[in-house]
Amino acid sequence: MFTTAFLDLPHLASAHGCVQLPGSKSISNRVLLLAALSHGTTVLHDLLDSDDTRVMLDALHALGCTITPGQVTPGQPLHITGLGGALPADAAATLFLGNAGTAMRPLTAALAVLGGQFEMTGIARMYERPIGDLVDALRQLGCQIDYLGTPGYPPLKIGHPDFAAHLAAPIRVRGDVSSQFLTSLLMALPLLARTQAITIDVQGELISKPYIHITLELLARFGIRVENHGWQRFVIPAGSHYQSPGAIHVEADASSASYFIALGAIATGDNGQKSIKIEGVGLDSIQGDIRFAEAAQAMGAVVTGGPNWLQVQRGAWPLKAIDLDCNHIPDAAMTLAAMALYADGTTTLRNIASWRVKETDRIAAMACELRKLGATVEEGADFIRITPPASVQDWQAASIHTYDDHRVAMCFSLAAFNPAGLPVRIEDPQCVAKTFPDYFEALFTLVQPSVPAPVICIDGPTASGKGTVASLVAQRLGFALLDSGALYRIAGLAATRAGIPLEAAHAQQIADLVATLHIVFTPDQRVLLGAEDISLAIRTEAAGMNASRVSAFPAVRQALLQLQRDFRRLPGLVADGRDMGTVIFPDAALKVYLSASAQCRAERRFKQLIDKGLSANIADLLADLQARDARDMQRSAAPLKPAEDALHWDNHAERTIEQAVQQVLAWWEQRQPFAAAQRP
Ligand SMILES: Nc1ncnc2c1ncn2[C@@H]1O[C@H](COP(=O)(O)OP(=O)(O)OP(=O)(O)O)[C@@H](O)[C@H]1O
Numbered sequence: 001m002f003t004t005a006f007l008d009l010p011h012l013a014s015a016h017g018c019v020q021l022p023g024s025k026s027i028s029n030r031v032l033l034l035a036a037l038s039h040g041t042t043v044l045h046d047l048l049d050s051d052d053t054r055v056m057l058d059a060l061h062a063l064g065c066t067i068t069p070g071q072v073t074p075g076q077p078l079h080i081t082g083l084g085g086a087l088p089a090d091a092a093a094t095l096f097l098g099n100a101g102t103a104m105r106p107l108t109a110a111l112a113v114l115g116g117q118f119e120m121t122g123i124a125r126m127y128e129r130p131i132g133d134l135v136d137a138l139r140q141l142g143c144q145i146d147y148l149g150t151p152g153y154p155p156l157k158i159g160h161p162d163f164a165a166h167l168a169a170p171i172r173v174r175g176d177v178s179s180q181f182l183t184s185l186l187m188a189l190p191l192l193a194r195t196q197a198i199t200i201d202v203q204g205e206l207i208s209k210p211y212i213h214i215t216l217e218l219l220a221r222f223g224i225r226v227e228n229h230g231w232q233r234f235v236i237p238a239g240s241h242y243q244s245p246g247a248i249h250v251e252a253d254a255s256s257a258s259y260f261i262a263l264g265a266i267a268t269g270d271n272g273q274k275s276i277k278i279e280g281v282g283l284d285s286i287q288g289d290i291r292f293a294e295a296a297q298a299m300g301a302v303v304t305g306g307p308n309w310l311q312v313q314r315g316a317w318p319l320k321a322i323d324l325d326c327n328h329i330p331d332a333a334m335t336l337a338a339m340a341l342y343a344d345g346t347t348t349l350r351n352i353a354s355w356r357v358k359e360t361d362r363i364a365a366m367a368c369e370l371r372k373l374g375a376t377v378e379e380g381a382d383f384i385r386i387t388p389p390a391s392v393q394d395w396q397a398a399s400i401h402t403y404d405d406h407r408v409a410m411c412f413s414l415a416a417f418n419p420a421g422l423p424v425r426i427e428d429p430q431c432v433a434k435t436f437p438d439y440f441e442a443l444f445t446l447v448q449p450s451v452p453a454p455v456i457c458i459d460g461p462t463a464s465g466k467g468t469v470a471s472l473v474a475q476r477l478g479f480a481l482l483d484s485g486a487l488y489r490i491a492g493l494a495a496t497r498a499g500i501p502l503e504a505a506h507a508q509q510i511a512d513l514v515a516t517l518h519i520v521f522t523p524d525q526r527v528l529l530g531a532e533d534i535s536l537a538i539r540t541e542a543a544g545m546n547a548s549r550v551s552a553f554p555a556v557r558q559a560l561l562q563l564q565r566d567f568r569r570l571p572g573l574v575a576d577g578r579d580m581g582t583v584i585f586p587d588a589a590l591k592v593y594l595s596a597s598a599q600c601r602a603e604r605r606f607k608q609l610i611d612k613g614l615s616a617n618i619a620d621l622l623a624d625l626q627a628r629d630a631r632d633m634q635r636s637a638a639p640l641k642p643a644e645d646a647l648h649w650d651n652h653a654e655r656t657i658e659q660a661v662q663q664v665l666a667w668w669e670q671r672q673p674f675a676a677a678q679r680p
């Protein structure tokens with residue numbers, strides 16, 4: 001997951017390939033709660049691991065469920081032993097539910113029915129998301145729920161219920177604000193239906209019926225067969241009780257599929273040879289958002305599918321503008337707003353009032369961000385109308401504010417295919433953690449940029465600070481990192497171990513050896529040669545000197561050339577070394593040359609070694625680094641020198657690491673088209 005302040009998507013040209021989607025959030029949090037309320041142990045396969053499922057799991061732990069392993073682990077099922085429909089009389093807990101509506105609402109209902117002393121808390125936005133209609137419905141039953149802040153909104157305090165004389169009458173709940181209120185009652189009230197049927201009457205037109213469909217399907221898997229009377233009355237039969245189904249497989253998230261369906265419609269090109277294959281969810285999905293596929297088809301996508309997969313290609317281009325009631329696909333409909341940027345006219349999405357009370361006011365958010373890109377947008381209480389930028393010149397490079405809303409972030413990644421060749425900046429990209437933590441990584445495996453991914457080169461002599469600065473710049477931008485010196489160090493180490501003299505006469509032998517090496521840089525910055533961790537072995541001063549010797553051989557440099565260029569990937573690369581800007585990436589978007597006096601560098605290296613617990617002597621270090629400088633600068637092959645277009649930073653003794661990092665980032669920012677004025 002990208003945890004950077006922003007993520008710059010370079011302009012993207014096309015897409016194709018296969019993506020395996022993470023589990024559905026709606027299904028994951030429902031089955032977690034249903035398993036927790038049941039008798040017996042449920043084995044859950046393919047659960048989503050995200051912010052919203054994590055808060056649910058934490059809450060269930062706090063309530064006393066046995067859960068192994070303690071968290072969602074890729075490829076491993078999760079075993080959850082339920083509470084058997086009851087809590088100890090003295091049950092008490094404060095539950096933090098973040099911004100997860102699928103946790104706050106159903107847990108509130110279940111705990112209000114089970115009784116205890118609970119505080120239901122979350123982040124600030126959760127306290128702006130209404131829950132009053134659910135609380136009113138639960139109070140009709142005799143549940144004890146108090147508001148701890150603004151009436152009608154979390155945080156809440158739950159006590160022990162008094163059901164005397166309340167169960168016989170139908171429970172009334174509004175269905176026109178959020179279908180989660182009805183879902184919550186449908187999941188909680190079977191706990192009271194052992195001896196008598198419970199009836200729920202929906203007030204107003206029920207919105208988002210497909211989500212209720214998911215709830216009913218999953219309830220049936222856990223032994224609760226609810227009668228559905230025309231989506232206005234639901235009856236939980238007497239004698240209902242939760243029973244674990246044993247094992248459940250969670251479908252991939254149909255809402256998450258919408259971004260990749262849109263990607264196929266927008267970016268697979270006209271010749272019909274490329275496509276996006278989506279695995280984990282098919283046209284027979286129980287999730288309502290699968291009907292996004294129909295909306296995408298109406299806009300021109302060619303969608304085929306089977307039981308557990310979808311395949312999408314571009315059909316009509318430009319896409320066709322549509323006018324659609326989106327009540328049945330409220331979440332995925334946001335993706336249509338992004339597709340509307342590529343349509344042949346004005347697209348209107350109607351009946352989406354629920355957008356106003358989601359993670360953010362989504363109508364306002366989408367309107368604001370689409371306008372930044374150059375679209376003309378009209379918004380109403382329950383609709384949005386989008387006209388794409390009138391011409392290529394009307395597109396603007398935008399820094400997209402994401403409002404802590406995963407769907408805003410994912411939708412606007414699609415704007416990187418704009419016809420104007422502009423990059424798109426996604427602010428706070430880690431908001432996708434709510435449902436799809438690795439969304440951008442998945443996207444990057446499918447897309448091709450219109451020009452090679454951007455590179456920032458940081459060259460300079462030994463101990464000038466390049467490695468330190470490059471690593472921090474890469475972290476802040478979410479870019480990959482190439483420590484090219486490590487490759488020469490590995491070459492020197494491998495040759496020495498193989499007994500090959502580090503002399504020009506053996507250069508080809510060393511180069512041949514280098515070509516056979518299996519080198520891996522791990523995400524936690526360890527270096528593996530085959531299975532061996534050589535991170536420390538290559539960091540000695542002797543290894544640096546050997547690297548300097550082998551690096552003077554053109555054959556060795558040639559053997560490492562493509563390996564270095566292969567580090568270039570989306571969203572970008574920071575490369576440090578001696579010839580990054582002059583030889584390896586001559587087209588780099590930014591080249592920086594770091595320098596510092598030999599004395600300053602020797603002192604820094606001395607401190608670095610002492611801090612690592614290694615013995616060192618400044619005079620020896622100074623002599624060594626001067627020898628290395630001389631060899632690196634004087635060799636004929638790719639000598640150390642600033643690229644002609646490099647920017648210089650004197651990293652002298654008075655300057656801090658952070659100053660150097662800020663300077664490089666400032667130079668980088670100057671080359672980006674995102675106007676600071678756009679940011680709210
Ligand atoms: N202003 C600064 N900028 C960068 N590094 C600094 C600075 N001040 C102190 N240092 C320290 O200098 C030491 C040397 O830095 P670093 O290892 O990044 O250099 P390098 O140029 O990559 O060296 P080499 O090419 O030998 O790998 C590190 O311990 C780093 O923390």
Ligand SMILES: Nc1ccn([C@@H]2O[C@H](COP(=O)(O)O)[C@@H](O)[C@H]2O)c(=O)n1
Binds near residue numbers: 547552580628
């Ligand atoms: N692009 C590069 C990088 C490094 N070298 C040589 O390797 C030696 C070790 O590099 P460090 O950055 O890890 O200290 C260095 O002294 C250079 O001789 C190179 O030639 N080209």
